[in-house]
Amino acid sequence: MNVEPNPDVLKLLQNHRSIRKFRDQKISDPDLVNIITSAQAAPSSSHGQSYSIIGVTDPIRKKKLAEYAGSQPQVESCSHFLVFCADLYRLEKIALQQGVNMTAAIESTEMFMVATIDAALVAQNAAIAAEALGLGIVYTGGLRNHPYEVAQLLELPKRVYPVFGMCIGYPGEIPDQKPRLPLEAIYFENKYKRFEEVNKHLHQYDEIMRAYYLNRTHGIRSETWSETMTNKRKRPRRMNMKSFLSEQGFPLA
Numbered sequence: 001m002n003v004e005p006n007p008d009v010l011k012l013l014q015n016h017r018s019i020r021k022f023r024d025q026k027i028s029d030p031d032l033v034n035i036i037t038s039a040q041a042a043p044s045s046s047h048g049q050s051y052s053i054i055g056v057t058d059p060i061r062k063k064k065l066a067e068y069a070g071s072q073p074q075v076e077s078c079s080h081f082l083v084f085c086a087d088l089y090r091l092e093k094i095a096l097q098q099g100v101n102m103t104a105a106i107e108s109t110e111m112f113m114v115a116t117i118d119a120a121l122v123a124q125n126a127a128i129a130a131e132a133l134g135l136g137i138v139y140t141g142g143l144r145n146h147p148y149e150v151a152q153l154l155e156l157p158k159r160v161y162p163v164f165g166m167c168i169g170y171p172g173e174i175p176d177q178k179p180r181l182p183l184e185a186i187y188f189e190n191k192y193k194r195f196e197e198v199n200k201h202l203h204q205y206d207e208i209m210r211a212y213y214l215n216r217t218h219g220i221r222s223e224t225w226s227e228t229m230t231n232k233r234k235r236p237r238r239m240n241m242k243s244f245l246s247e248q249g250f251p252l253a
């Protein structure tokens with residue numbers, strides 16, 4: 001069987017940009033169902049589908065989540081805020097129903113990774129589906145600033161944790177696209193390329209990003225990508241994540 005090429009999908013993927021300003025317009029139920037159905041079409045490890053999606057539309061809950069995410073207004077102003085959860089609760093329960101206790105497996109680092117990867121793949125499918133419908137999205141990793149509060153608000157049982165959220169809605173702006181690392185810096189043939197071999201490409205990219213930031217901030221921010229990343233990442237963050245995960249039923253054995 002031949003599958004027809006679909007260059008429109010490539011165009012869509014390569015046109016992505018995060019949207020942080022949304023129009024005050026709800027997405028329709030059929031569009032939402034289309035997004036979730038497309039998300040579900042993502043592959044999952046052993047077909048375990050170890051994720052759940054919580055669609056938050058209640059303004060009070062959205063307001064709280066916006067706060068928990070570090071005061072990110074788009075969480076409140078978007079049409080639907082989806083929380084993508086890694087979910088081993090369902091698997092544990094169906095095993096128990098069959099008289100099988102799978103605590104040791106569920107508590108392994110491997111299963112934590114399986115559930116996290118499943119949730120991430122589903123989320124990116126949702127993102128592409130939303131963009132295909134003319135909607136905009138932005139991920140919200142900021143939810144992990146207050147993981148305990150988020151888990152409590154969403155009434156997450158043990159074995160479920162919020163990986164990230166995603167704002168979806170009608171775009172209120174179309175920002176410039178953010179340039180990506182050059183292909184030479186991230187794609188290697190047959191074996192890994194050490195830093196020294198790709199560094200010149202990183203230097204070139206640094207200048208591209210400096211120009212991007214300067215343009216975006218009307219000449220105020222003159223910073224390379226290397227500087228931005230080092231500044232952002234030099235201090236450990238969210239150091240309560242390990243204990244949160246453990247208490248949430250992911251002790252990472």
Ligand SMILES: Cc1cc2nc3c(=O)[nH]c(=O)nc-3n(C[C@H](O)[C@H](O)[C@H](O)COP(=O)(O)O)c2cc1C
Nearest residue numbers: 016017018020072138139140141142143164177178
């Ligand atoms: C897992 C994840 C978490 C993110 N969390 C946030 C966030 O909390 N707030 C935000 O404004 N953007 C967030 N982003 C969006 C990134 O900042 C954005 O994708 C990146 O800067 C590239 O820009 P682009 O998506 O416009 O190409 C997140 C992206 C990912 C993949």
